[in-house]
Amino acid sequence: xxxxxxxxxTKDVQFGEETIIKDGTLYVNKNExxxxxxxxxxxxxxxxxxxxxxxxxxxxxxxDVIEPRVKVSGSGELFPGVIGKMGTVxxxxxxxxxxxxxxxVGRIIGFQEGFIDMTGPGAQYTPFSQTxxxxxxxxxxxxxxxxxxxxxxRLAGLRAAAYLGKAGKDVAPDELEVxxxxxxxxxxxxxxxxxxxxxxxxxxxxxxxxxxxxxKLLPTxxxxxxxxxGAIVSGNCVSACDKHTTYHHLNNPLIKELYxxxxxxxxxxxxxxxxxxxxxxxxxxxxxxxxxLVKLIRAKGAIVTEEGFGNPDTDLMMLCKKMExxxxxxxxxxxxxxxxxxxxxxxxxAVPQADAVISVGNANEVITLPPMKHIIGDLxxxxxxxxxxVGCVTAGGGLNIEIQSIMGSxxxxxxxxxxxxxx
Amino acid sequence: xxxxxxxVATIVPISLTVGANRIVPAVxxxxxxxxxxxxxxxxxxxxxNLVKKALRALQSEVEKQTVFD
Amino acid sequence: xxxxxxxxxxxxxxxxxGIGGEAKANIPPLIKEGVVGPGVPLQQALGEEGEIxxxxxxxxxYFAENIETAAEKVVESVSSHAPDVFVAGPAFNAxxxxxACGAACSAVSKNxxxxxxxxxxEENPALELYRKEVYIIPTANSVRGMKDAIPxxxxxxxxxxxxxxxxxxDEEGYFPRGIRVNQFADxxxxxxxxxxxxxxxxxxxxxxEYLMPTFEQIPPSPAIKDLTSATIALVTSGGIxxxxxxxxxxxxxxxKFVEYNIAKxxxxxxxxxxxxxxxxxxxxxxxxxxxxxxxxAMRTLEKDGTIGRLHHLYYVTVGNATSVANAQKFGxxxxxxxxxxxxxxxxxxxx
Numbered sequence: 001x002x003x004x005x006x007x008x009x010t011k012d013v014q015f016g017e018e019t020i021i022k023d024g025t026l027y028v029n030k031n032e033x034x035x036x037x038x039x040x041x042x043x044x045x046x047x048x049x050x051x052x053x054x055x056x057x058x059x060x061x062x063x064d065v066i067e068p069r070v071k072v073s074g075s076g077e078l079f080p081g082v083i084g085k086m087g088t089v090x091x092x093x094x095x096x097x098x099x100x101x102x103x104x105v106g107r108i109i110g111f112q113e114g115f116i117d118m119t120g121p122g123a124q125y126t127p128f129s130q131t132x133x134x135x136x137x138x139x140x141x142x143x144x145x146x147x148x149x150x151x152x153x154r155l156a157g158l159r160a161a162a163y164l165g166k167a168g169k170d171v172a173p174d175e176l177e178v179x180x181x182x183x184x185x186x187x188x189x190x191x192x193x194x195x196x197x198x199x200x201x202x203x204x205x206x207x208x209x210x211x212x213x214x215x216k217l218l219p220t221x222x223x224x225x226x227x228x229x230g231a232i233v234s235g236n237c238v239s240a241c242d243k244h245t246t247y248h249h250l251n252n253p254l255i256k257e258l259y260x261x262x263x264x265x266x267x268x269x270x271x272x273x274x275x276x277x278x279x280x281x282x283x284x285x286x287x288x289x290x291x292x293l294v295k296l297i298r299a300k301g302a303i304v305t306e307e308g309f310g311n312p313d314t315d316l317m318m319l320c321k322k323m324e325x326x327x328x329x330x331x332x333x334x335x336x337x338x339x340x341x342x343x344x345x346x347x348x349x350a351v352p353q354a355d356a357v358i359s360v361g362n363a364n365e366v367i368t369l370p371p372m373k374h375i376i377g378d379l380x381x382x383x384x385x386x387x388x389x390v391g392c393v394t395a396g397g398g399l400n401i402e403i404q405s406i407m408g409s410x411x412x413x414x415x416x417x418x419x420x421x422x423x
Numbered sequence: 424x425x426x427x428x429x430x431v432a433t434i435v436p437i438s439l440t441v442g443a444n445r446i447v448p449a450v451x452x453x454x455x456x457x458x459x460x461x462x463x464x465x466x467x468x469x470x471x472n473l474v475k476k477a478l479r480a481l482q483s484e485v486e487k488q489t490v491f492d
Numbered sequence: 493x494x495x496x497x498x499x500x501x502x503x504x505x506x507x508x509x510g511i512g513g514e515a516k517a518n519i520p521p522l523i524k525e526g527v528v529g530p531g532v533p534l535q536q537a538l539g540e541e542g543e544i545x546x547x548x549x550x551x552x553x554y555f556a557e558n559i560e561t562a563a564e565k566v567v568e569s570v571s572s573h574a575p576d577v578f579v580a581g582p583a584f585n586a587x588x589x590x591x592a593c594g595a596a597c598s599a600v601s602k603n604x605x606x607x608x609x610x611x612x613x614e615e616n617p618a619l620e621l622y623r624k625e626v627y628i629i630p631t632a633n634s635v636r637g638m639k640d641a642i643p644x645x646x647x648x649x650x651x652x653x654x655x656x657x658x659x660x661x662d663e664e665g666y667f668p669r670g671i672r673v674n675q676f677a678d679x680x681x682x683x684x685x686x687x688x689x690x691x692x693x694x695x696x697x698x699x700x701e702y703l704m705p706t707f708e709q710i711p712p713s714p715a716i717k718d719l720t721s722a723t724i725a726l727v728t729s730g731g732i733x734x735x736x737x738x739x740x741x742x743x744x745x746x747x748k749f750v751e752y753n754i755a756k757x758x759x760x761x762x763x764x765x766x767x768x769x770x771x772x773x774x775x776x777x778x779x780x781x782x783x784x785x786x787x788x789a790m791r792t793l794e795k796d797g798t799i800g801r802l803h804h805l806y807y808v809t810v811g812n813a814t815s816v817a818n819a820q821k822f823g824x825x826x827x828x829x830x831x832x833x834x835x836x837x838x839x840x841x842x843x
Binding site for chain 3: 124334336350365387415
Binding site: 424425426428429430431432433438440441442445449452453454455456457459470474475477478481482483485488 | 710717775776780793830835838
């Protein structure tokens, strides 16, 4: 499977008469985008706003962030089985509007969901302060059931991202990235697998693999390239800090890093996706199965990424223990919930085999953020999102809030550089 | 002198890790004492039995952490 | 003109102060001007930059038996001397002395905001009690380690006295306090993960970024002897609250627990109750809150005499990202209220 990502560097985003890319600027036909979103009768209103890096803008509450991409050649379509035609993706050419992002915002569905500050002290905690964001604001029809509301917004976001991505179909990319797992002849290089856990705990806690709700799937093997064409789509929003947005899935940094070192320091064997379910039996079943798959593909080492926190800590520990018992060396990537003072235990579960852990930071850290000149969405919702509380919005519109509420602040794919150290 | 407590929770490993002494395994995270797939009366029966088990745990002397299956 | 010296107050027990051994262990706190006992080499190690202006002394037994009063008196003495740093010990493996050092440091730090440091052996029982609040420097297990303890303590006192920031435990030589502090690394988590795995696979040394946590284990409480006469209370971390969440318990990182009266309630219904917990799919709990807080079942068992009474109050918080420290605080308070109310046992449900 050979995938070429055609990187189109998107340095600005503006409204325009047509949705096109010209000289590195993405122009968006606002009405067309709104019309596209409203094709789903479950949505009553839609609006679009733009937010660029450095602007004094706060976007809240956000459901998902998606990178606009388009399949130029190769089988399948972007987000196969969800909005794209089914077909095995991950080969041919896919163009990417790098530096652009589509974010969905709107009346809150659940207690989760987060925010992005495009500038100020909060900006460094999210990758989306660096992207030119097309923000799609969506309102559901009255009385829409929560499940339908979530689905409508999710699909609208994916369709919007695909619509924007199409603008890049015939644009000559600035760079070409090639992803191919060439066979490794050096047998000294260790065989390494990536165990990709995906949250699947119900409403606003779900993930889809080729359109299938991951809670219904047994762990399985996929080729890393498939993830780059949107085989994995987010339907969840546990806490904004460690939810994998669809953007994160598309740009999985661990897959990128394993690719980078493939053939040099290691033999990247493949990816095992597994779920994070709500019963103990499911957790045992899935972690048994995933560990066995890793053993069957003869991996010597495996890196496990977590999504969410709390009960998924048990899946993380089960995977670690079961693989280590097989003689497979593991490294885990997790965030921490050590309390506002950093003095509490950071995880809900622990096994002695978990001796190699990467920490992506304490999500309970409270941060003070200045007011922003412009709010896209509803600032008051900060009081009810995870990491927020009554009174966290100050009189002037500033925020006194946990970094838990910032989109991607403690992403456990290892996207960012935040970590925690013990003092 | 403390009170006897029984922890009714689904993810028993966590309950054990954090130190609960009497543990009764529950059904699922979003409905520990329920099951939406069952007809109402069966679900209530399920809940009643789980609570009875929990009360039995409170009546049992334990020396160490004990899961009441 | 020379810079002003930073001022230090030192704490010692009756033995190291040269007052006496066990026989003098019950002397109450007193204060002497200048240095005493190990304060002499400590002052030498501080050189010209710092000055130990006074030494507070207390008998180990007195302190152990009157921790609060003794700590208060220490705070008073220290306060009147207005030092820049307070240093206690070294206590080595002496348990009561270690506790006195820890408690004295903790009280001075909390009440006067003065930087504090003490020193003891890793097995001193006081270490686990005070390591989080107070900098504690490792020492050998007996006075034979004094010649190493002194320069280590002096180095730390100096940093505190000069207002320098204290770095990582390994760098600075103190017992890790178990406090996690966020910072930005030079590489992404993904890059660090691959590096760590390669090192682990090669058998090369690596340092985990997070040591597995341990939790306090407490001895089980005795069982209920007669359930039919007992009052049982319901408590939940599943966030079941009256509709509208009137007391605004947070969806995550709960800052409180709330007590609600269910004396007149036989069954939790969708119209009257809901969940406010942000960490699980709320659909099922909102349809029937009994699925998380089994009130209907408990009423049934009350009515048929299985239990004496269902306590008329229930307690709720949200166990989603809520810190262990807060959970412990809530647990203690809830237990006190339940005990006072004569409750015999608790059914605690979690999601």
